Amino acid sequence: MIQIQDTLVSLDIVERFFICDLDACRGQCCLDGDAGAPLAPGEADEIRKVLPIIIDDLLPAAREEIERNGVSYIDCEGDEVTALVNGGLCAFATVAPDGSWRCAIEAACREGRCSFMKPVSCHLYPIRVKKYDTFTALNYHRWRICKAAEVLGRAKGVRVYEFLEGPLRRRFGDEWYEELALTCREYLRQNPGK
Numbered sequence: 001m002i003q004i005q006d007t008l009v010s011l012d013i014v015e016r017f018f019i020c021d022l023d024a025c026r027g028q029c030c031l032d033g034d035a036g037a038p039l040a041p042g043e044a045d046e047i048r049k050v051l052p053i054i055i056d057d058l059l060p061a062a063r064e065e066i067e068r069n070g071v072s073y074i075d076c077e078g079d080e081v082t083a084l085v086n087g088g089l090c091a092f093a094t095v096a097p098d099g100s101w102r103c104a105i106e107a108a109c110r111e112g113r114c115s116f117m118k119p120v121s122c123h124l125y126p127i128r129v130k131k132y133d134t135f136t137a138l139n140y141h142r143w144r145i146c147k148a149a150e151v152l153g154r155a156k157g158v159r160v161y162e163f164l165e166g167p168l169r170r171r172f173g174d175e176w177y178e179e180l181a182l183t184c185r186e187y188l189r190q191n192p193g194k
Helices: 011-015 043-057 060-069 104-110 120-124 144-156 165-172 174-190
Strands: 002-004 007-009 072-074 080-082 093-095 101-103 127-131 136-140
Touching: 002 174, 007 011, 011 136, 011 174, 043 060, 043 104, 093 104, 101 104, 120 127, 120 165, 127 165, 165 174
Parallel strands: 007 136
Antiparallel strands: 002 007, 072 080, 093 101, 127 136
16 A cells, blocks of 8 residues: 555555456446445536436436436445446446447536536546545455456556546546656556566
8 A cells, every 4th residue: 555645545556557448348337236336425416417418318217217216326335326227237327339338427528518527436447435534545446347458558558547547636636646646656666567
């Protein structure tokens, strides 16, 4: 672990390679999971604001689920998470023209139809953030469907913290990320072969 301000960052985030390979995984993270995507405070409200913009992009079953139960629910750990369709598919997942799964919220943001990118927990994946009383922990979540992302990251020489620069800046700020990047480069310099 390395400490950046009040966060503890797993060495996997520094050492491991990663670039999302959507051609290989086909957006499987939108389809599989044991709960919806964790929501930061206020993100359910952001989703409700963009809902009129994206509602026609969603699958009929997702529209029905949201109409019946809303955009989020409280999971078994007491966390607010995105709504799911039939207990697995994220309600905000949509099928891209190539047949893969994509986030309807992110697509709308990239097209300039809204300013909310998507829940920060999705944007940060494969980093999982856990808040404790005195610190925040950042850990690398390994999932079989992301194996191709590890292979692609290694081939391109891109580490997890580098691939997720934008989401990390979004969540923790520019100053925090600059400190992280400097610390990671120094760690890797002192530990060649990692």
